[in-house]
Amino acid sequence: MxxxxxxxxxxxxxxxxxxxxxxxxxxxxxxxxxxxxxxxxxxxxxxxxxxxxxxxxxASGKAQVYTYSVTLEGVEQKFVEDLPIILAWIDLPEGIRMHTNLVECEPEDVHIGMEVEVVFRDVTDEITLPYFRPVKA
Amino acid sequence: MSKRGLAIVGIGEVPTLRNPERTRWDILLDVCMEAVRDAGIDKNRIGAVISNNPMAQPGMQNDMSLGKIPEVMGLEGCRDIAICNAGGASTTNCLRLAEQHIDSGQVDFVLIPHTTVQSDIPPQDLINFFATAPLDKQFEYPYGVTFNGSMGLITQRYMYETGATEEELAAVTVALRAWGALDPLSIFYGKPITLDDVMNSRMISTPLKAKECNLLADGGGAMVVTSRDIAKEMGDKAVYKLGHGTRFMSATPMLREDVFHRQSYRESSQDALSQAGLSIHDMDLRQIYGAYPYTQCSALEGYGVCEEGQGAKLWAEGRCGPGGDIPCTTMGDATGRGHTGSGVSMAFYLDTVRQLRGQAGERQVQNCEHAILTTSGGSVMNTCTTVFGRAIK
Incomplete structure (x- = not known):
């Protein structure tokens, strides 16, 4: 890690x-x-x-995609291995909007209004980043 | 004697380029001397130098902050120096501070310079700068967001809400490049592009393609400003500030309720127009600094030039580019001229002066008497709108 x-x-x-x-x-x-x-x-x-x-x-961990953007290039070198990166702003029912990445999905499957849920990734021993993935039907 | 009001009486600008052999000080001295000569005044009548902060260039920032300009240029009448930073709206802040100096009666002429060289900064450092300076380092940066990505998010939502198509938005860039292609001061002089060129350029952050993202360039400009009374004695070269309004939204894009800045464009323009005693329909030219195509559309919607959601159509119909009946952003915006960093909006003011003086060459807007100009800083944290005229109403 x-x-x-x-x-x-x-x-x-x-x-x-x-x-x-x-x-x-x-x-x-x-x-x-x-x-x-x-x-x-x-x-x-x-x-x-x-x-x-x-x-x-x-938070409930549920959210809706307010908007998204699939980044294909122009990132710092340290992010290149992650391309394409799906950036998103998501609206939580608790009334806040967060910036995140959408994971466990393909860029072409993403759409505004899509229902998503939080998923946690332990990126180091100390830090866990919240990401969001589509809610499985 | 009260000396109220502000007028621009001298301008200087170098072409935008990517050429590190042209140093920051080369640009600075060239534009300052050109502006003072254009004003037709002795250099020692400059009473203050108020500089655009050159972000990401700490050496030049120190020089400009700590008084090198009047010393190097021998401005013997200089009583004060200051530096302003509001990202892309820095020039606007310089003008506001200059007006305060002039209103005080202590200073007759203020020199406002801008210089930037980005071609000697490694690309990875520039990506890092634009991903960290105007964005949140805790809740945005760890997710690989770039400035293009941030603006891609807003553009995607703009298309969703308005029904604007990628082709309509691409037409904005075609028109901005068309203005730039006619402008000897643009890095794109003589280089127009087609809709296919934009649509076929590499996808960077959906829906933004490479040609819709900014080319970071070197450049600079300067202006000399004075009071209305003094300007009136200086003849046709004077361009008058008639009104001004500003609105702040948020530093962090995701926190913005006014996502496309329409309300902010609306309220700041209404303030500026009402001070000027004019209506948006009296404006012969609209100069919008937004750096990304959606702003050229949402600004027109906020100004009340068209209905909400119809801005992109005006561009797609060719009405805002050369030959159109609603000429907008003849400066080319950063996509049509090259982005010169935190002083980028300097060129919007200079080009507005040229248009109102009738000195805009092939880009000249016919009978240009009034212009409205909006700048923004950071990740569009604010809209600063000014109305200029070639005469005092």
Missing amino acids: SDYKKPLPEIQPYSQAFWDGTKQHKLLIQHCNSCDSNIFYPRRDCPKCWSQDMGWIE
């Missing part, structure tokens, strides 16, 4: 819980206990009400 050469997320103190969650194969979303909003990406203070009373909820 330690030969992973691609960039790892630059974790912030207030996003540590998110990455602790993915390591346990849970997708956590930051939640403001004061104004009851779900927040992505994690921040120190609630961007809506500036409360510091922040917690976490576990």
